[in-house]
Amino acid sequence: xxxxxxxLAVEDELSDAVLRRLIAVVRRDFAIGRTHRNNGFGYLKxxxxxxNDAAKGIPMMVLTDxxxxxxxxxxLDDWLPNGRHPNLLFRVAVREVEAxxxxxxxxxxxxxxCSPGALPEAPESLADPKAALIDAARxxxxxxxxxxxxxxxxxxxxxxxxxxxxxxxxxxxxxxxxEAAGRAPSLARAVARLETFRPVWxxx
Numbered sequence: 001x002x003x004x005x006x007x008l009a010v011e012d013e014l015s016d017a018v019l020r021r022l023i024a025v026v027r028r029d030f031a032i033g034r035t036h037r038n039n040g041f042g043y044l045k046x047x048x049x050x051x052n053d054a055a056k057g058i059p060m061m062v063l064t065d066x067x068x069x070x071x072x073x074x075x076l077d078d079w080l081p082n083g084r085h086p087n088l089l090f091r092v093a094v095r096e097v098e099a100x101x102x103x104x105x106x107x108x109x110x111x112x113x114c115s116p117g118a119l120p121e122a123p124e125s126l127a128d129p130k131a132a133l134i135d136a137a138r139x140x141x142x143x144x145x146x147x148x149x150x151x152x153x154x155x156x157x158x159x160x161x162x163x164x165x166x167x168x169x170x171x172x173x174x175x176x177x178x179e180a181a182g183r184a185p186s187l188a189r190a191v192a193r194l195e196t197f198r199p200v201w202x203x204x
Contacts, residue, residue, distance in 0.1 A: 003031035004199055006059045006089075009044060009051050010037045013164045015063050015097050017171040023061075025177045026194045033058065041065060048079050048090075055087035059199045062088065063190075065096045072186065086200045089193060094186040099129040101167065103180035103187060108133075111170045112149075113141040124184050133167075134159065 006023070010016045016035050023030050036047070041064045051060045069075040072092035076084065084090060093100055101108055102123035109116040118136040123129050137149035137160075148162030181188040 003029055004059065005033055006030050006061055007033045007051075007054070008035040008037075009047070009060060009062045010035065011041055011044060011064060011097075012037060012039055014167055014171070015093075017168040018097055018100060018175075019061060019063050021171050021175055022177060022190065022194065026191055027197075041067065045079055052080055052085050052088050055085040059087040059089065059197075061091065063091050063093065063097070066092050066094045066186075067096070089197060091190040091193065092186060094124045094184075095127065096129045098133045099123040099126065100180055100184050100187045101170065101175065102129055102133055102136075103182070103184035104174075104176045105179075105183065107174050107176045107179065108136075108170065111174050112137055112139075112145060114139040122183065124186060130159070 004027075008016065008019050010019060016037055020032060023032060036051075037043075044062060044064050048062060051062060054060060064075075066072060066075065069078075069092075072094070075092055076090055080090075100123075102119055105116050105119045105121075109119055112118075114136055118139045120126060120132055123132065126132055134150055137146060140146050140149075145166065147160065148166045149160045151157045151160055177187070177191065181191050
């Protein structure tokens with residue numbers, strides 16, 4: 001069977017790693033081409049009409065955070081009021097992609113070297129999953145992990161200097177997608193959509 005080409009569009013390095021891991025676990029018949037990314041959802045909202053049009057020729061998968069939107073469906077209607085091409089896989093992490101990482105409670109606790117009790121039971125119910133992850137990292141037995149993930153005292157930064165790099169390692173090497181999908185409904189929906197996706201090619 002020929003591999004199905006697919007391009008990605010994401011907010012940042014961590015989301016890129018999450019999509020690649022998700023595809024590797026769920027759909028090994030995909031061949032990832034280009035990844036388009038820039039910091040923040042503003043970039044994706046601005047460029048998604050182009051990705052929607054490009055999906056006519058090559059499937060596109062877009063991952064963004066829900067943030068303060070009420071629901072993923074409303075976000076999609078806002079971003080693509082004229083409709084979505086069937087080859088555009090538009091997935092929304094509720095409320096941030098960090099919730100999907102937190103949902104692998106056992107795996108992330110082991111990686112962070114902290115108690116599983118430091119991680120929330122229902123991460124998608126949190127208003128700020130990123131803050132919850134950083135709070136868990138503060139309890140890490142590893143000083144290096146604390147230094148990488150937690151912002152320095154007195155800093156105006158929201159994350160530590162090594163935040164994305166360190167968590168990308170977790171995603172690539174340890175993140176258990178099936179385990180996480182059991183605690184993160186928006187991740188479970190992304191898995192189900194990937195499993196059933198069949199591209200629509202021009203001329204067919």
